[in-house]
Amino acid sequence: MKAKKSENNFRSDCPISSALDLFGDKWSLLIIRDMVYFGERTFKDFTNAAERISTARLSDRLCKLENLGLITKSNHPTNKKIYLYNLTAKGMDLFPVIAEYIRWSNKYLNDHIAKEAKEYAKMLENDRPAALNHFMKR
C-alpha cells in the first residue's frame, strides 16, 4: 500500500547526488548492511538491529529498496506470515560504499566504534579485495 514509486526526479546528472536521491537516508544502507552480514532476513530480524528502526520506517524502506531492485521479497517456505528479504547483486554491489564508511569511521571515530568493526577495517587496509570478497562472494 505504502509502496513508494521510485520517481525519476533526480536533482542532477551527477552520480553522487543521484545515488543519494535513491538511498541517501539514515536507514537504507543499514538495512543493506544487515543483509550483507547475515544474509536472508525477516522483518522482525531488522527491527532487532541496535539502531532500533521503527516499524513504519522499516516497512517504507523495504518497499523502496525492493522497488529499486536492491532487495527481493519472497515467501517463507512454511510460514505464510513471514517474508524473506534477500540482497540482489545490485544491492550487494553497494557493499564497497559501506566498506569505505567503515574505513573512514575507523580512522576518525575510532574510540567510538565496535571492536569487530575495527578488525574488519584492518582487513580492508591490508587487503581490500580480499576483505570485500569476504562478504560479497557468495
Added chain:
Amino acid sequence: MKAKKSENNFRSDCPISSALDLFGDKWSLLIIRDMVYFGERTFKDFTNAAERISTARLSDRLCKLENLGLITKSNHPTNKKIYLYNLTAKGMDLFPVIAEYIRWSNKYLNDHIAKEAKEYAKMLENDRPAALNHFMKR
C-alpha cells in the same frame, strides 16, 4: 548563530550508522564533492551547483561540516565579506566513499549520469589507486 553542535547521540557503535549520523543527509557529501573537484570554494560557489541547494540549508551544512572538522572557513585576502572554505585531510578522506557512489551509479544508473562521470568511473575500474590520487593528492 545556527551553529549546530555535533551532539554525540550516535544510534549505535556501528561505524556505518555513526558515519550516517554525522553526514548521512542529501547535501553534505555534495558539498565535499565540490571541494574535491574545485578546491577552495565560496558560499556563492556552492549555491551555483546543479542541485540548487537553498541558502538556509547550505549555511546549516557548512556550520556542521566545520564543527565536524571536515572543512575550514577562512577570510578572503582582500574581501572581508567573502569566506573561503577548504577541505581538511579528514574531509578529503571521504573521497573514497564518494568514489564508490560514482562506481555504483555508473554501473546501475549509467544512462542517466554525466559523460565525465562515466569516464572517471572507467579510470576507477582500471586503476583505483591512481584514480583516487587524481583528486586526493594535493
Added chain:
DNA sequence: TAATTTTACTTTCGATTCGGAAGCAAATAT
C-alpha cells in the same frame, strides 16, 4: 561621498518526513 550591488547569512512558512506508540488482520501456536 552617496547610492547601489554583492555576499553570507537568517527568518518565515507551508510541506514533507520523522520516530514512537498504538492498532490491526491474518496466520500460527497453544
Added chain:
DNA sequence: ATATTTGCTTCCGAATCGAAAGTAAAATTA
C-alpha cells in the same frame, strides 16, 4: 478455541525540509 506472533498501517507531535523574502555589513559604482 484462545493467545500470540508477524508484517504492516495509522496516528500524532516534533523535526527537518525547500523556497522565498529579508537583513546587515562590506564592496563597488557613480
